Amino acid sequence: xxxxxxxxxxxxxxxxxxxxxxxxxDSQVTMMFWxxxxxxxxLTLIATANQGSEATYESGFVIDKFPISRPNLTFSTLTxxxxxxxxxxxxxxxxxxxxxxxxxxxxxRLTVT
Amino acid sequence: xxxxKQNSPSLSVQEGRISILNCDYTNSMFDxxxxxxxxxxxxxxxxxxxxxxxxxxxxxxFTVFLNKSAKHLSxxxxxxxxGDSAVYFCAAHSNAGNNRKLIWGLGTSLAVNP
Numbered sequence: 001x002x003x004x005x006x007x008x009x010x011x012x013x014x015x016x017x018x019x020x021x022x023x024x025x026d027s028q029v030t031m032m033f034w035x036x037x038x039x040x041x042x043l044t045l046i047a048t049a050n051q052g053s054e055a056t057y058e059s060g061f062v063i064d065k066f067p068i069s070r071p072n073l074t075f076s077t078l079t080x081x082x083x084x085x086x087x088x089x090x091x092x093x094x095x096x097x098x099x100x101x102x103x104x105x106x107x108x109r110l111t112v113t
Numbered sequence: 114x115x116x117x118k119q120n121s122p123s124l125s126v127q128e129g130r131i132s133i134l135n136c137d138y139t140n141s142m143f144d145x146x147x148x149x150x151x152x153x154x155x156x157x158x159x160x161x162x163x164x165x166x167x168x169x170x171x172x173x174x175f176t177v178f179l180n181k182s183a184k185h186l187s188x189x190x191x192x193x194x195x196g197d198s199a200v201y202f203c204a205a206h207s208n209a210g211n212n213r214k215l216i217w218g219l220g221t222s223l224a225v226n227p
Contacts, residue, residue: 004156031213042202042217043157056212092156100145100206102215104156 002027002095004105012111013083020079021108023093028073031096034066037107038089046091049076083112116140117205119218126225132190134221136203139184143205147215148177148188151200160201161188193225 003026055068094102149157203218
C-alpha cells in the first residue's frame with residue numbers, strides 16, 4: 001500500500017476563483033488518479049495523471065477547467081478553475097498499485113459559495 | 114448508463130450476523146472487481162478484490178463471490194461488527210484501449226447494530 005496525503009483537507013471558496021489541491025505519496029508511483037464525489041453520488045473519475053505525459057481526461061472533464069500537473073512520481077496537483085457552486089464536492093486523489101488496485105488520499109472537501 | 118450497480122442504498126444488520134452486499138455489472142470485459150469501505154470524511158479504503166477468472170476470494174471476515182454468468186458479485190462479512198458500519202463501494206476494473214480505470218457503483222450504507 002501507499003500513504004497518501006492531500007492539502008487542503010477542506011476549503012470554502014468564492015465563485016469565480018480557483019483552488020489548487022495537492023496530493024503527495026510516500027513512495028514512487030506511476031499512475032495517479034483524480035476523482036470527484038458529489039453529495040449522494042459515487043466516485044467519478046476526472047483524469048488519470050501519469051508522470052511525463054499529459055493527463056488523460058474522462059468525458060465531461062476538460063483541461064481548462066481542471067488542469068493537472070504531475071512533476072514527479074510522488075506528487076500531483078489538481079486545480080479547480082473558475083469555480084461555481086456546482087463544483088462543491090469532495091476531491092480525491094488515488095494511486096495505482098499493481099495493475100488494478102488503487103489507494104486513496106483522505107480527500108479535499110470543497111464548498112463554493 | 115451505469116455499468117456497475119449497487120441496488121441497495123442501505124442495509125442494517127445485527128452484530129455477529131452476516132452482512133451481504135450485492136453488486137451487478139453489465140460489461141463482461143471487466144477483469145477485476147474490488148470492494149472499498151468508506152467512512153465519513155475519509156477516502157475509500159481497499160478491502161478485497163477478485164479476478165474475473167475466480168469465483169471466490171476470502172480474507173479474514175471478508176469473502177467476495179463472483180458469478181460471471183449472472184454478472185453479479187457479493188461481499189460477505191462474517192461476523193459483522195459495529196466498526197464495519199460504513200459505505201461500501203463495488204468497483205470494476207476496465208482496461209479497454211489500454212486505459213486502466215475503475216468504474217464505481219453508488220455504494221451501500223451498512224449499519225451494524227450492537
